[in-house]
Amino acid sequence: MxxxxxxxxxxxxxxxxxxxxxxxxxxxxxxxxxxxxxxxxxxxxxxxxSKENLYRSVLESVVEPLLEAAEPFEHYDDPETALRQYIRAKITISQNHPDASKVFASEIMHGAPHLPQDIVDQLNNQAQECIARLEQWIERGLMEPVNPRHLLFTIWASTQTYADFDWQITSVTGKDKLDQQDYDDAAELITRLVLAGCLPRR
Amino acid sequence: MxxxxxxxxxxxxxxxxxxxxxxxxxxxxxxxxxxxxxxxxxxxxxxxxSKENLYRSVLESVVEPLLEAAEPFEHYDDPETALRQYIRAKITISQNHPDASKVFASEIMHGAPHLPQDIVDQLNNQAQECIARLEQWIERGLMEPVNPRHLLFTIWASTQTYADFDWQITSVTGKDKLDQQDYDDAAELITRLVLAGCLPRR
DNA sequence: TGATTACCTGATCTGCGGGTCAAAAATTGC
DNA sequence: GCAATTTTTGACCCGCAGATCAGGTAATCA
CATH class of the missing domain: 1.10.10.60 (Homeodomain-like)
Structure with missing residues (x-):
């Protein structure tokens, strides 16, 4: 053992x-x-x-899946595929790591007073890379000229909300707990909105 | 005085x-x-x-603007106008009442342990009315058949994020504080995504 | 101007929760 | 099977923050 x-x-x-x-x-x-x-x-x-120490350890356990979720931006040179997979990955985090996600959200909401600087830097760097990628796709005409930062904020918010504000979600849907179908529906809607708003009109 | x-x-x-x-x-x-x-x-x-009492009073002070924001759904019998105005109103709340918004978000995130039941009911009723309205528009063919609940969740999340996660926003944008232009850009992007994904293709 | 009420304040109480300790018990390695 | 190390445990300490109180001062009104 x-x-x-x-x-x-x-x-x-x-x-x-x-x-x-x-x-x-x-x-x-x-x-x-x-x-x-x-x-x-x-x-x-x-x-x-210490309590502080334990809390930081919990925080650190969230970071890995969070960083992994952005891989589609590196792997695919195509906004549709990348965005599809990214949204899917973020929803899956909310589904599989709701506690970690909440702890992280709470931390960010209060100004990240306990978050180690190196983690902050890692996350920021990654965000900048995503933004750069989006800008590049826009320049190449693969995407409509939307503000990449705000696009990211919207994707983050709308995917994380299923973990962070699950109380609200279950309260409105009337369910005790979301099932696979709900997460699929969520991913589908968010993907639909993002792609409809970002991809060049055919 | x-x-x-x-x-x-x-x-x-x-x-x-x-x-x-x-x-x-x-x-x-x-x-x-x-x-x-x-x-x-x-x-x-x-x-x-008591502390509890003071906190509840703060919570109650948020509810009014929150309920007001949903008025477009009652006033306009047209998804495009209603959604435009609703998103605008929600962004304006994030801009003008960031503290109240955060307190509320934090409360919801932890399962609303201090939120009085009558407020919970009020907010839930209102959400149900919005959903009913959206369903009706879909039936009448004014909107594409998107899941109205998830649509609401996305709008809530992506607008509130500008208050609740302002630390992250300013951290990524590199600004100390968002200006009017930033909120306008945010509203525009969110509106764009929502309308592109929801309105019938012309 | 005097009585009544509203408001202010320094000092104090109290319980709770983070953190510690010394000693016992269990595990491990030789 | 014995010494060294790791793990467990109950009892304890301490400081902090929510809450209170009694006695003061200021406002209000007759």
């Missing part, structure tokens, strides 16, 4: 991301995380030196 | 919404609100019985 250390760390991380997602950093109590992980409180401090 | 009571309450409310927006409910300290309002801490408790 995996080492005790590894095992416990990952249990704590999982539980912590649920708690931080639900309550936010300040409102989350270490004792609740400990209880939910079926460990005594000092164990949490044994594996993660 | 307005009564002392009125004046102080409104100062506290303003400062409180700034603080709650910046830090979130749990991380906000009454003493900070008091200092920023240049009042001793007990005064805050004199006008608002």
């Amino acid at each position: 995996a080492s005790i250390r590894e095992r416990n760390r990952s249990i704590i991380l999982k539980v912590a991301s649920e708690e931080f997602a639900e309550k936010g950093f300040a409102a989350t109590k270490i004792i609740d995380i400990a209880n939910k992980a079926k460990l005594p409180k000092p164990n949490v401090y044994y594996y993660f030196k | 307005a009564s002392i009571r009125e004046r102080n309450r409104s100062i506290i409310l303003k400062v409180a919404s700034e603080e709650f927006a910046e830090k979130g409910f749990a991380a906000t300290k009454i003493i900070d609100i008091a200092n920023k309002a240049k009042l001793p801490k007990p005064n805050v408790y004199y006008y608002f019985k």
